[in-house]
Amino acid sequence: MPLLRSWVDSANAPDQPFPLNNLPCGVFSTPDEEARCGVAIGDFVLDVAALEEAGLLELPGAPLLDVPYWNEVMEAGPAVWAALRARLTALLVEGAAERAAVEPHLVPLAGVELHLPYLISEYTDFYAGRHHATNVGTMFRGAENALPPNWLHIPIGYNGRASSVVVSGTPVRRPWGQVKGPDHAAPVFQPSRRFDIELELGAVVGVPSDGPVTVAEADAMIFGYVLLNDWSARDIQAWEYQPLGPFQAKATATTISPWIVMKAALEPFRCSTPPREVPLLPHLQEPGPMLYDIALEVGLTPEGGRETVISRTNYAEMYYSAAQQLAHHTTSGCPMNAGDLLGSGTISGSTKESRGSLLELSWGGKEPIAVDGGTRSFIEDGDTLVLRGQAQGDGYRIGFGECSGKLLPALEDPYARN
Incomplete structure (x- = not known):
């Protein structure tokens, strides 16, 4: 699929993450207006709540x-998702007849604050990257x-904690926890010294279920990705x-990017999972x-340094897709909710430079990596970590926006009493 040209000029740049082909969903606010739903287009966010109120977006x-x-759009189902994209495309495409009515509802992205794009019902994280699992398993x-x-x-x-999911840009504080070294007779309670990241993609469930679903049905349930x-x-995990x-x-935090890239925007970029040396049981096999x-x-x-x-x-590189993960999640009859978040598991490649965590990059701290001004085995206080992603099309790209967080120092002993 080639670039869909928009009358929003900035959306047509080849390095723009938010072309008309994308239309990711987010929640934004300005100093004068409360948080509301918007769609990114070029260097702007389109206030779709205002469009609906004005009668320009009837779903x-x-x-x-x-x-x-x-969530309410997600719960309305795939037919409404398709109608939303079709209507927004018609309003924003080059030569659109309703441009004059839509243009006042564009807000410069540079002046907005972005929030969690949806109410997260529950959060499940997977361990589905072959290279990551092999690297970590080999170390331990x-x-x-x-x-x-x-x-x-x-x-x-x-099953993780939905309550600890935060939007990009939210600082993360180094946690305290119980740690036991191999040469120690008893554990101690202290700030984590081996704090790390995991580079993942999150699948956003849009359609609820009540009973087992197939991989194809699971794929249709996914609203988009972050x-x-x-x-x-x-160190806390090891104990x-x-x-x-x-x-x-x-449980400290899970950071997600502020924009949900709808599954429809990613259709041109589908690819198959790697060959399998062990056949999967029929209920987990991919239909495509x-x-x-x-x-x-x-x-x-x-x-104070450079990136x-x-x-x-x-x-x-993943061994299991989000659709397979979601289908497996339902096999016991476990109901899935609109707004559930599924983490892919750490996405690592076959080379050292493609490993998705510092645990792997530094091989458990034995091989520190070079960064501006020094080296790292794990994250140090004051470090900012940024995840980025894009799918490259014919003259355009589909971007997710940054997923960033800065690590703050641990609090003083939370159980100390004067």
């Missing part, structure tokens, strides 16, 4: 955009036992995760390409 079941979150269990016996058969995951940083306290998996090590060719990178900027891009990889 089945309206009003759907009179609240500062996208040796190469011969890197992958657990179930890993090639099901997408492994755990960038996701699963902040991880590796707590056996036998039930991550808990407090993953279920991954996307999305280039990803991580930048690290020390306090170093520490990782470049691609979502196409």
Whole structure:
């Protein structure tokens, strides 16, 4: 699909992340107006709540955009999602007859504050990247036992905390937790010293379910995707995760990008999952390409320093797609809600430069990586981490906006009493 030209000139630049082909969904506010739903187009955000109120955007079941979150649109289902994109495209395309009525509802992106784009119902994080799982397993269990016996058969995951999901730009504070070193007889309570990121893509569930669904049905349930940083306290995780998996090590924060890129915008970039040495059971087999060719990178900027891009990889590296993860999530009869968030798991490639976490990049701290002004094994106070992603089309790109967070120092002992 070529670039769809818009009368919003900035949307037509080849390096613009928000062309007419994209139309990602977000929530924004200005100093004079409260938070409301908007769609990014070029260097602007289109106030779609105002469009609906003015009668320029009439969707089945309206009003759907009179609240500062996208859940009501999501719950309206795929037919409404398609109608929304079709109507917005008609209003914004080059030569649109209604340009004069729409143009007053464009707000410069540079002057807005972005918020969580939807109310997150529940959050599940997966462990579905082959290279990441192999790297981590090799570090902790040796190469011969890197992958657990179930890993090639099901997408492994755990239920996280929706309450700790934050929007890009929200500072993250270094957590306290219980840590036990290999040479210590007992654990201690201290700030995490091995705080890390995980480069992920988050799938936003738009259609609820009540019972098992197929992979094809799961794919149709997905409204769109966000960038996701699963902040991880590796030293806390190492002590707590056996036998039930991550808990407090993953509960500090999960950062997502402010724009939901609708699944329809990513259709031209579909690609297949890698070949499998172990066949999946029928209920997890893909009916067609279920991954996307999305280039990803991580930048690290020390306090007062310059950014170093520490990782470049691609979502196409994943072993399990979001649709397979969602289908597996329902096999027990577990209901899924509109607004559920599914983290892909860390997206790492086959080379050192394509690893999606500092744990892998520094190989557990044994091989520190170079950044501006020094080296890093794990994140230091004052560091800002930024995730970026884009799918490259014919003369245009589909961007997600930045997914960023700055690490603040740990609080004083939270249990100290005067």
